[in-house]
Amino acid sequence: MTPRVDLATLYEQHHLGLIRLARLLVDDLPSAEDAVHDAFLGMHRNLDSIRDADAALAYVRRAVVNQSRSQLRRRRTVREHLKGAEPEVTPPADDDVLLAEEHREVLGALDRLPPRQREVLVLRYWSDLSEAQIADALGISKGTVKSQASRAVAALGEAMGVQR
Known part of the structure; x- marks a missing residue:
């Protein structure tokens, strides 16, 4: 049982x-x-x-x-x-106090990502899930998780001005 x-x-x-x-x-x-x-x-x-x-x-x-x-x-x-x-x-008056500048920049760049890419990054880096767990949570293949993560990290790097 x-x-x-x-x-x-x-x-x-x-x-x-x-x-x-x-x-x-x-x-x-x-x-x-x-x-x-x-x-x-x-x-x-x-x-x-x-x-x-x-x-x-x-x-x-x-x-x-x-x-x-x-x-x-x-x-x-x-x-x-x-x-x-x-x-x-408009954002709350104390919004600037709540997050450091770099956190706001990262969250802003994350927010501008396509939904699937944002979901993959949040599940990977915030929830610390494996590729298999992310694939299961989103109903996609592990290969799609890898490609979406790669594209999302590249887009975030570009948005943040990170040199490759």
């Missing part, structure tokens, strides 16, 4: 890391928290169909990435329809 997934323990041990992951993908903390909570809720709904307790973290990580993508798509759609009605949003 396969061991049952202990959802409460999984949440307790990994929700903060998953929120950090989602935060890098969706740009704001409330949306990141929503993505993680929705992923755990979906896992709770499908708990009986998860046969491998060891794969539960990979399952919920992939769900967080998918929830983040969905939020970005919805956000983009709303912005397209409300372009004229949406007020100009």
